[in-house]
Structures are given as structure tokens and as C-alpha cells.
Amino acid sequence: MPTSSLDNKDWIIEKVRELQPKTILDVGVGSGMFEEAVVPVLGKPFTLEGIEIWKPYIEQYNLRSRYDVIYNVDVREWDNFGYDLVIFGDVLEHMVEAEAVKVWRKAYMQSCSAIITIPIIYYPQGIHEGNPYEIHHEDNWNTQRVLETFEGITEHEEFGGTGAFLARFV
Helix, strand or coil, rough: CCCCCCCCCCHHHHHHHHHCCCCHHHHHHHHCCHHHHHHHHCCCCEEEEEEEHHHHHHHHCHHHHHCCCCCCCCCCHHCCCCCCCEEEEEEEHHCCCCHHHHHHHHHHHHEEEEEEEECCCCCCCCCCEHHHHCCCCCCCCCCHHHHHHHHCCEEEECCCCCEEEEEEEE
């Protein structure tokens, strides 16, 4: 689905305040929940760009007017993670683990920090409203597996069935 749990919203806002990023890349924008949850609270003291693979979401959720730039591309083919903060909001479970690790590794090498939000319970999901990218290819993440799989994580919290993880790379 193009939405995410908002249980971790306050935690994410706190981390963004701590990091004070000047540039943010929101990966897997969907309906734009990160922008919707964070920008009204923090204002926009940063450049906010997004990646959304499913073109219909860009129009349906009016993302071009809400983000400074929206890229209609598959993040697995993206090579520019040179941002202060990269947000992987409920997106890594939509790839097989090897693909998610490869994407994470690029972010690790190029960005200053990243946040992952991901279901940490068994959470299968199929095609939604014709979008094949909504399938959860990895539907059995848990906190320990995330910590062991994605290097650089320094903090994390659990919010019911969702985990939020902060990595500082610099």
C-alpha cells in the first residue's frame, strides 16, 4: 500500500531534529506520508526530494507539488545517495534481501545518515491497486535480522509491528 504506519512519526521527527539535515531523499514516497508527517511539524529547513517507482502515485498524490523533486525510478537502479539523510520508509521489504542490501550499501557509502522503517512481524502483502511493486518480497523481517543485515545502525525502536532504525555513516 502507498501508506505506512504513523506509530513511529514522533521518533522520526526527533531524529530529523537531531540530525538537522539540509538535504533529504525519501525513497519509496508512496502517498507522501513522510512529507505529510514531518514537514508540518519541522517546517521545511531542508531540500526534500523523493523517489517513487509507481508513476500513478506521483499524479494521484500530487507529489510534484509536495517535494522539491520527484524521481520516477526504481531505487535499485539509483546511484546518487549523496544526501544528508536518506529515508527508507517501508520500502526495503519490497525487495529481496540481496537487492535491499545492495541499495543500502550505496546509501552507506554516499550519504551521511539513513532511517529505515520496516514491518518487524510477518507481514505478507501482494499487488495493491494494480501496483506490482507493493508486493513484500521479504515479509519476515524482525529487529535482530534488520540489525544484522544493514550495517551502520546506531539506534532503533519498536512500534508494535514496525521498527524504526537510524544509521549514522559519518
